[in-house]
Amino acid sequence: xxxxxKEFLNNFFNPTVYVVISIIGFVVMMATYRVWTxxxxxxxxxALMVLFFIASWxxxxxxxxxxxxxxxxIVSLVFILGFFLWLSLRQAAINxxxxxxxxxxxxxxxxxxxxxxxxxxxxxxxxxxxxFTAVLVxxxxxxxxxxxEPANPGKTPNPxxxxxxxxxxxxxxxxxDPWIAGVVLPTMIITGLICIPYCDxxxxxxxYYTLKERPxxxxxFLFGFIVLxxxxxxxxxxxxxxxxxxxGPYEKWDVHKLETLSNVNLSEYxxxxxxxxxxxxxxxxRELPGILLILGYMFVMPPLLAATVCRKMFQQIGFLRYNxxxxxxxxxxxxxxxxxxxxxxxxxxxxxxxxxxxxx
Amino acid sequence: MAKKGELxxxxxxxxxxxxxxxxxxxxxPDTPRNRSLAVLANLIxxxxxxxxxxxxxxxxxxxxxxxxxxxxxxxxxxxGLLLMFYYRPTxxxxxxxxxxxxxxxxxxIMRELHRWGAHAMVISVWLHMMRVFMxxxxxxxxxxxxxxxxxxxxxxxxxSFTGYLLPWDQLAMWAVTVGTNMARATxxxxxxxxxxxxVVVPYAEGAGTISVVHQASDVRxxxxxxxxxxxxxxxxxxxxxxxxxxxxxxxxxxxxxWRVRKDGGISGPL
Ligand code: HEM
Numbered sequence: 001x002x003x004x005x006k007e008f009l010n011n012f013f014n015p016t017v018y019v020v021i022s023i024i025g026f027v028v029m030m031a032t033y034r035v036w037t038x039x040x041x042x043x044x045x046x047a048l049m050v051l052f053f054i055a056s057w058x059x060x061x062x063x064x065x066x067x068x069x070x071x072x073x074i075v076s077l078v079f080i081l082g083f084f085l086w087l088s089l090r091q092a093a094i095n096x097x098x099x100x101x102x103x104x105x106x107x108x109x110x111x112x113x114x115x116x117x118x119x120x121x122x123x124x125x126x127x128x129x130x131x132f133t134a135v136l137v138x139x140x141x142x143x144x145x146x147x148x149e150p151a152n153p154g155k156t157p158n159p160x161x162x163x164x165x166x167x168x169x170x171x172x173x174x175x176x177d178p179w180i181a182g183v184v185l186p187t188m189i190i191t192g193l194i195c196i197p198y199c200d201x202x203x204x205x206x207x208y209y210t211l212k213e214r215p216x217x218x219x220x221f222l223f224g225f226i227v228l229x230x231x232x233x234x235x236x237x238x239x240x241x242x243x244x245x246x247x248g249p250y251e252k253w254d255v256h257k258l259e260t261l262s263n264v265n266l267s268e269y270x271x272x273x274x275x276x277x278x279x280x281x282x283x284x285x286r287e288l289p290g291i292l293l294i295l296g297y298m299f300v301m302p303p304l305l306a307a308t309v310c311r312k313m314f315q316q317i318g319f320l321r322y323n324x325x326x327x328x329x330x331x332x333x334x335x336x337x338x339x340x341x342x343x344x345x346x347x348x349x350x351x352x353x354x355x356x357x358x359x360x
Numbered sequence: 361m362a363k364k365g366e367l368x369x370x371x372x373x374x375x376x377x378x379x380x381x382x383x384x385x386x387x388x389p390d391t392p393r394n395r396s397l398a399v400l401a402n403l404i405x406x407x408x409x410x411x412x413x414x415x416x417x418x419x420x421x422x423x424x425x426x427x428x429x430x431x432x433x434x435x436x437x438x439x440g441l442l443l444m445f446y447y448r449p450t451x452x453x454x455x456x457x458x459x460x461x462x463x464x465x466x467x468x469i470m471r472e473l474h475r476w477g478a479h480a481m482v483i484s485v486w487l488h489m490m491r492v493f494m495x496x497x498x499x500x501x502x503x504x505x506x507x508x509x510x511x512x513x514x515x516x517x518x519x520s521f522t523g524y525l526l527p528w529d530q531l532a533m534w535a536v537t538v539g540t541n542m543a544r545a546t547x548x549x550x551x552x553x554x555x556x557x558x559v560v561v562p563y564a565e566g567a568g569t570i571s572v573v574h575q576a577s578d579v580r581x582x583x584x585x586x587x588x589x590x591x592x593x594x595x596x597x598x599x600x601x602x603x604x605x606x607x608x609x610x611x612x613x614x615x616x617x618w619r620v621r622k623d624g625g626i627s628g629p630l
Contacts, residue, residue: 070531073479084487087420088494107421108629113414118395120417121408128424129431136435136480140472147462150455151533153588162538163524165482165517170538179553182542193510196493197503205496207415207628214496221493225486357545358554 001055010248016343018239022231030219033211037090059250065238069146074164074237081230091209105208158242158255167236168229174244175338177359192328199321224332263348266290283353290351294360302326407617409625416626421495425488430613432481437606439474449598451591454528478520485516497627505619508612515609522601528594537589543580551578
């Protein structure tokens, strides 16, 4: 790959651009699911991805990250997830066209055929097992498991990263304090997932692939899984280097890279920049604007939404379910809002009460 | 099935011995009845129903992902057991034992099989969840099984996380340090969590208060068995990794499979 493209890409990418592009990509993917899943176009996309990897392979910095033994699953994840996204949305596209023509989904045509578990299922399971055993053995023979130096509490590696599947949460540490990024968000991911079946009252779409019959549910789920979970993991693995600084895909991980941080709290914006006064002494007075904002966001907005934009949803699923859904959605949206505020006005904390470790 | 020729006679003899009959309660599975019995009379196979929807058999429907996850769970159990022969969970020995495994143990790919299998299981369990979601298979009557699944997902991550520490190299120690540092910010229960400084008890009449949640008493301390990731942490993580979480996971997987059957088999259009 020519140097000027590499340099352009290195300079072009930063966390803002990366996240914005992944969101745009996601929106385009969902909006055009009937087009890009056509086998030929999908093959073209795959070819582009492979081409990107081949062209980048000889770059030492790119190569170093991609070929690190523990990163192999993450690189494969890009392709595997791409494949399964294609597989599910392709089937959804086919079914949605059938449904529009008034035909039942493809799965329904054989739903009443019952086949015996022995031999049909047992054999496919066996084949699956044999293939996967072979894959694992080959993988293990060719790529030895790494072992670094012995643990040394006195020597902190830079960067220090959590296990790869938590890197999305570690990325959130840039924007939130640990009690949110490390405790509240994971908890809400779990409760949110558990609540899905009890809150989704849409009876359609059981047992077949579709997007048209459950657009909201699927879009929300995939947005959380792909944009907020997987792409942030990829960024955390490949593009976050020493001091958790952002590095372009072909950039050397320089420990001395400096990123000036001059983030400002909302209280300072409000009292100093807006009212031209000093910060109030007491934390409560100082943080009142932020506290009101958060309370409004958490408790005033849901009923407002219920009365306006989300009226239909509120009527369909009722008070309790609505509040559970909206609470999780609001927190999910809150993540994005805080990110955007950081990018645009360098906002550090909306509420900043270090006296009680309570910072939002 | 009666087979022809010399071999057939041997076969017939063998399958009619008391020993064979005591083990296999049915004939060769080539009739519907015997095929049903093949599944019914087998402890492992009877996790399956006898029949299933043809659409549920299709790889393009299930992606075989739940099955793959289960396969990886079994693979990890077996390779993990073998690794336990060589590994001692103490700060003195852990690292050297892994090095020994790497350098000196014949046919030593157990560690690789275990490590790569664990990565693969994390991915396959996500993909399984995605397929269940995309087919709407969590909707009634399968709500509860989805919830069990979510707990299994969490357990998978916890299993992987506790295992991450055991090689006791720099990667292990610091990844777990970064991961568990979050715990000190747990609201109320972590010493740097919001509200923790409010949990206090009076020291003596008029002599101020002492905090209850501090560095040596918060959830992180309980998790690590100390203020830092150290010898006590290895032992804790080892016990959870090799005994605690696998037992819970095995139980929940059994429940998960049971519920797949009780909820009417693999989902399909109504
Ligand atoms: C250790 C982890 C897990 C194992 C071993 C496992 C295994 C399985 C297997 C073998 C099936 C049969 C159908 C198939 O293969 O797709 C299944 C179905 C199912 N799984 Fe899991 N699973 C696990 C985790 C999960 C997770 C994380 C979820 C969701 C959050 C989940 C939800 C379900 C549901 C709802 C079904 C019924 C699907 C249907 O009827 O179409 N499972 N699981």
